[in-house]
Amino acid sequence: MTASAQIPRTAHVIRSDAEAIAVAHKLAARFAIEASVRDRERRLPVAELDEFSASGLWGITVPKEYGGAGVSYVTVAEVVKIISSADSSLGQIPQNHLGVLDILLQTATEEQKRYYFDKVLQGFRFGNAFSESKSKNAGAFETRIRFDKDTAQIDGEKFYCTGALFAHIVPAVAVNEQNQAFIAFIERDNPGLTVIDSWDGFGQRTTASGGVTLNAVKVPLSAVIPAHKAFDEPTADGPISQIIQAAVDTGIAVGALEETKRYARESRPWIDSGQDHGWQDPFSIAAIGELEWRVHGTEAILKKAGQAIDQALLTPNEDSVAHASVVVAQAKVLSAEIALLASSKLFELAGTRSVLGKYNLDRHWRNARTHTLHDPARWKYHLIGNYLLNGVKPARHAWN
Known part of the structure; x- marks a missing residue:
C-alpha cells in the first residue's frame, strides 16, 4: 500500500x-x-x-x-x-x-x-476503477468478471480513476457474460491490482485520475454487488453522481469569482475612465455584478437539484427520478457555464498582470475546462428539452 x-x-x-x-x-x-x-x-x-x-x-x-x-x-x-x-x-x-x-x-x-x-x-476511502478509455462509449465496459463458486475474478484496464491512488479500497466495475454490471470492492494491496499515476491533464492536476489494471484479481463474493440493479429500477443514483459534478463546477466558479473581486480591486483604472482606482470602473462594477448573480442563480438551482434528489430517495419511482435527473441537468448546465465564464472573466477584470505565472490564476480556468468535460453539457440541453417538450424521461445511467 x-x-x-x-x-x-x-x-x-x-x-x-x-x-x-x-x-x-x-x-x-x-x-x-x-x-x-x-x-x-x-x-x-x-x-x-x-x-x-x-x-x-x-x-x-x-x-x-x-x-x-x-x-x-x-x-x-x-x-x-x-x-x-x-x-x-x-x-x-x-x-x-x-x-x-x-x-x-x-x-x-x-x-x-x-x-x-x-x-x-x-475513515476508509473508496477510489474507483469505473471508466475505460478504449471502450465504445462511457457506458460500455470491456472489463470482465467471472464467478467461480465463492470467488470472483476481474480482468481489465481502466482510466480516469480519480482517487484510486489514495484509496484503501478500489471499487471496480466489470460486466458478466450477460453484460450486467457488477462492482467488486478490491483491497488496495490485492495481488493483480495496479494503480498507475499517469494523469497529466492540464487541469484538476492533483486528482491522480490515472489508470488501473486488473490482472486476474480475485475477491470473495461478499465483496461484489450487482450494480446494474441501481439502474434496472428507478433510483436516484444517476442524479446523485451528476449533482456532485455540478457542485464541483459551482465551487470552481465561486473560487474564481472571489479571486476576480480581489484582483479587480487592485487593478489600475483604464486610461479613459477618469477614475483613480480600478474598483471605480463602471464596466468592471457591472461585470462583477453580473457574475455575482449568475453564481448565486447556479447555487439556487444546485440547491433545488439536491431537494429533487432527496424527494426521489424518499419516494423512488419513474416520475420522481426523472424529475431529479432534469433538475440536476439544469444545475450541470449552469454550473459548467458559470465556471468557464467566471474563470475567464477573472483575467479580463484583473488586468494584464493577472496572467503572470507567479499568480497561477489560470488554474481556475484549467480546472473548469477539464472538469466540465466529464460529461457534455450539450446533451443536458437535449435531455431537459426532450422531457419538457415531449415528456421523454431521461435514460437511467450514471451520467443522467
Whole structure:
C-alpha cells in the first residue's frame, strides 16, 4: 500500500447537516492556503486527503440506521461546493466514493451494507476503477468478471480513476457474460491490482485520475454487488453522481469569482475612465455584478437539484427520478457555464498582470475546462428539452 492508503485512524463521525457544512468551511480555509502550490507542482494532496476523510465528511451520506448522519443531498452538494471553491481537485476526489455509497445502499445485502458503511465511518476511502478509455462509449465496459463458486475474478484496464491512488479500497466495475454490471470492492494491496499515476491533464492536476489494471484479481463474493440493479429500477443514483459534478463546477466558479473581486480591486483604472482606482470602473462594477448573480442563480438551482434528489430517495419511482435527473441537468448546465465564464472573466477584470505565472490564476480556468468535460453539457440541453417538450424521461445511467 502507498503511504496515502495506510489504514486510517478512526475518523470523526459527523452527526448533522449543520455540522457537515461547518466542518467543510473549516477545511476549505486550510486547503485554500497551498492550493495554488499543489497545482503548480502537481503535489498530490496526501496529507490533505487524510485530514479530509478523518474529518468525517466522507461518511456523511451513510444512513442514520448504520451509524451515519444521513445528510440531505442539498448538504452534500454544499459541502462539495465549499471544498471545491478552495481546491477543486480535492472537491472532485470523493465524487465516486459518495456515488458508491448510494449504490451500496440500493443493491448490497444487509451484511455488505453494515460492513462497508462501518469501514467508511472509520475513515476508509473508496477510489474507483469505473471508466475505460478504449471502450465504445462511457457506458460500455470491456472489463470482465467471472464467478467461480465463492470467488470472483476481474480482468481489465481502466482510466480516469480519480482517487484510486489514495484509496484503501478500489471499487471496480466489470460486466458478466450477460453484460450486467457488477462492482467488486478490491483491497488496495490485492495481488493483480495496479494503480498507475499517469494523469497529466492540464487541469484538476492533483486528482491522480490515472489508470488501473486488473490482472486476474480475485475477491470473495461478499465483496461484489450487482450494480446494474441501481439502474434496472428507478433510483436516484444517476442524479446523485451528476449533482456532485455540478457542485464541483459551482465551487470552481465561486473560487474564481472571489479571486476576480480581489484582483479587480487592485487593478489600475483604464486610461479613459477618469477614475483613480480600478474598483471605480463602471464596466468592471457591472461585470462583477453580473457574475455575482449568475453564481448565486447556479447555487439556487444546485440547491433545488439536491431537494429533487432527496424527494426521489424518499419516494423512488419513474416520475420522481426523472424529475431529479432534469433538475440536476439544469444545475450541470449552469454550473459548467458559470465556471468557464467566471474563470475567464477573472483575467479580463484583473488586468494584464493577472496572467503572470507567479499568480497561477489560470488554474481556475484549467480546472473548469477539464472538469466540465466529464460529461457534455450539450446533451443536458437535449435531455431537459426532450422531457419538457415531449415528456421523454431521461435514460437511467450514471451520467443522467
